[in-house]
Amino acid sequence: MTRTAHRTRRPLQGAAGGAAALLMLSACSAGSDSSAGPSGPGGVSGEVTVFAAASLKESFTTLGERFEKEHPGTKVTFGFGGSDSLAASITGGAPADVFASASPTTMKVVTDADDASGPPATFVRNELEIATLPGNPHKVASLEDLTAPDLKVVLCDRAVPCGAAARKALDARKLTLTPVSYEQDVKAALTKVELKEADAAVVYRTDVRAAGDKVEGVEFPESADAVNDYPIALLKDAPNAEAGKAFIALVRSAEGRKVLGAAGFLTP
Template sequence: MRRALAGVVFGLALALAGCSPAGQGGRSGPGGTVDGGASGTAGTVTVFAAASLKTAFTDIAGKFEAANPGTGVALSFAGSADLVTQITQGAPADVFASADTRNMDKLKAQDLVAGQPGNFATNTLTIVVPPGNPARITGFGDLARSGVKVVACAGQVPCGAATKAIEQETGTTLTPVSEESSVTDVLGKVTSGEADAGLVYVTDARSAGSKVEEVRFPEAAKAINTYPLAAVKGARNKPAADAFVQFVLGPEGQAALAAAGFGKP
């Protein structure tokens, strides 16, 4: 059974962890430990993933569960920087998937990554505007025009770091009316009509469908984000964590990421 978690509620998560065996055989459900899947996995694997991965990882989780009967995937999506903070504070994650290498490196520096992270996808920024493009945005430079309400990610978030890199490369200074902690929050500001434009990933623009119009700009190639993932050191379900990582890196995981618009790593 897959649970999509909008965020991590520490008290509940820790309580559940306390009621579960901490060994590598997986967690017990209400009826005891479930039978392992084809890979010998069992129980629940908790995956902390960057917000931009929601569509792709929801698809991948379903495929992983089908390939591993008796193994469930609990997904928690947020900005990569927020997820790093949660993990360093003890949140019970088995796998971490980041939207950039910088945040993965933060976990590595604190000896919280098991093994070497694997790069599994790339993503590129694009501009999204409300239907009809009322502010007549045609490129990155237009985002600096007076009176244009732009929303971007905060600098510590991968999409925000990419935005800053493009600003430096182009000599353009943006003045966002809001800086968000995740790319999905930026998208929400545009779809709700609170902004004239937002900087999100091409995958987010695709998932939004007709709710937005996309304005691609060539300067985006100056800041392509590479996505790594790894099992978290001390994972409560190490066998399932390792299996999930390999599944994302394998043919089925890569096909789901490509379908969502991600580039190859």
């Protein structure tokens, strides 16, 4: 089903426009059937567009599939990426129904622009972990080990929640780390290790778990001081507000908590 409502706010400009265009190209549906059927329970139908932090990809894809089954006639389309880029797209005018951010700071960009419909709700928390090559050949056992000069380490960009959290953990220990690259989101950082282009990356433990045997995870105590809260909000100019509300309800339900908990997310 095509959208029946569109944003009429300010046009996309600059970086926000570029980010929104990229999201539109990379957005994915939770299901394979793009046709719209009859209204589901509660009159929910049509397409619901969810912008979500990259670390939520696996969990939200699963929940999107369940949402479509529970609400016949709906289609969930996702735009996954760095929370900072997603927030810029939303404030730039990109049409979406729901925003799930990996930090209150990036959500605040949206609420300060008056683009959220009501206060956001924290639905999960996430903790950092070091991702190494399988077998941990460099014997990384601590955050301090990442400062070794012969180790190729990747971090998320400082503007991205996983990058800000990593910087907080490093600063707490007064550690200086010069990464070989800063990546645009947590999945990009993890991919560098999976492709053996880096020896280690500081990512979320949920991403280490999702990667399976492609990487090995190393916990470190400083991560407890850099836990990220994940807020979710219905957007003010949501093209399909009813479906957006229903998706948020699923995320925050016992069923949603079970899926997110299985992925390694913490209860808020």
